[in-house]
Amino acid sequence: MFYIGIDIAKNSHEVCFLDESGNVLDGNSFKITNTASGVDKLQKMFGKHALSPGNSIVGMEATGHYWLVLYSWLVEKGFDVKVINPIITDAYRNMLIRKTKNDRIDAQVVAKVLMLGEYQESPVSDKDTLALRQFCRFRLWQVQSCADLKKKVIALLDQIFPEYEKLFSDVFGLTSKEILKNYTSPEEIASINTRKLTHLLEKASKGRFGKEKALEIKAVANHSLGIQLAIDAFSFQLRQLIEQIEFVEQQIALLDQQIENYMEKLQSPVTTIPGVGPVYGAIILAELGNIKRFPSGKQVVSYAGLDASVHESGDFVGTRSHISKRGSPYLRRALWGAAFVASWADPELSAYYHRLRARGKHHNVAVGAVARKLCYILYAVLSENRPFDKRPI
Numbered sequence: 001m002f003y004i005g006i007d008i009a010k011n012s013h014e015v016c017f018l019d020e021s022g023n024v025l026d027g028n029s030f031k032i033t034n035t036a037s038g039v040d041k042l043q044k045m046f047g048k049h050a051l052s053p054g055n056s057i058v059g060m061e062a063t064g065h066y067w068l069v070l071y072s073w074l075v076e077k078g079f080d081v082k083v084i085n086p087i088i089t090d091a092y093r094n095m096l097i098r099k100t101k102n103d104r105i106d107a108q109v110v111a112k113v114l115m116l117g118e119y120q121e122s123p124v125s126d127k128d129t130l131a132l133r134q135f136c137r138f139r140l141w142q143v144q145s146c147a148d149l150k151k152k153v154i155a156l157l158d159q160i161f162p163e164y165e166k167l168f169s170d171v172f173g174l175t176s177k178e179i180l181k182n183y184t185s186p187e188e189i190a191s192i193n194t195r196k197l198t199h200l201l202e203k204a205s206k207g208r209f210g211k212e213k214a215l216e217i218k219a220v221a222n223h224s225l226g227i228q229l230a231i232d233a234f235s236f237q238l239r240q241l242i243e244q245i246e247f248v249e250q251q252i253a254l255l256d257q258q259i260e261n262y263m264e265k266l267q268s269p270v271t272t273i274p275g276v277g278p279v280y281g282a283i284i285l286a287e288l289g290n291i292k293r294f295p296s297g298k299q300v301v302s303y304a305g306l307d308a309s310v311h312e313s314g315d316f317v318g319t320r321s322h323i324s325k326r327g328s329p330y331l332r333r334a335l336w337g338a339a340f341v342a343s344w345a346d347p348e349l350s351a352y353y354h355r356l357r358a359r360g361k362h363h364n365v366a367v368g369a370v371a372r373k374l375c376y377i378l379y380a381v382l383s384e385n386r387p388f389d390k391r392p393i
Contacts, residue, residue: 005111006060008067016107029107053078059114061086132262133286139255146248160226178204184235186224272387275342280334287331297376303327339371
């Protein structure tokens, strides 16, 4: 058996071939570019040493997203490819007397770990789960982008029209955004014909607001303390930001439709779990992958980074522990959000949350405990592929 270790990078990869005795073929590793000509070179090297899917096993670290292209090519060629958790290779590298780190050494380390068999594979999902993961992570990025744009809008309003936030319960509601798209300064709003503003409000709010609200807005605008300097520049920025927010929100709606389509394909009972709606459910499925790779709910807790970190040295034992945060941040975020909802929406989990609070536990500690409970519930529901049924906790 031959062992092929690959150190992944953005533009090029270092490749090392080991024989069954641990000797490096040709005495050294070699570099291939992350291009078609690079994989052609790799194919020629396979031919030179008579390496094939039948007599070789390939290992690579899960380095960002750069490994996926070469992984796909190797799988298509029929090779057994192990995507190794970088924590394992780092541990092996630290065992070496000379802690040298470069591409050549790293490729050899991956091959050595592969040969020893003491490694933990990073999950590689099926195509539907991989697609769902791409959609969910992109959605999280879009939501964060939208939040950043909204912060900029609030910062501008604080300067242009500081009283505006008190006029609407949600500055970014449909009615408020319609006003800000058309009239971005107190002077513009104060000069609008009352009838025209009333019509805009009635149309945007579907009859919820009318003349009374129009008069209130005009009165506040007339006495605003907003700045007068460079008002055109501030108003221009505000109008563009509102348009960007609307565009991003439209994109998020389209993403939600794509996520819903993939959730229908998977037919998972995940959304029957307390606190887990369509968005959180999609993120959980996308990040967990095949639940069968976890021996128990405890491993799900660890993978989410919700397990407690331990601090011990000699006779010292730390009394204040924190969650390790070593797992998937996306999964942890979804579980934390679901736990927050379940802490007040689900009777059993809410009672558990309040018992912890009554014992003096901080809110975040109690929510974290609920999130760990959800991991065990998730494991049971997904491994048995059945809807959640309420049982005492």
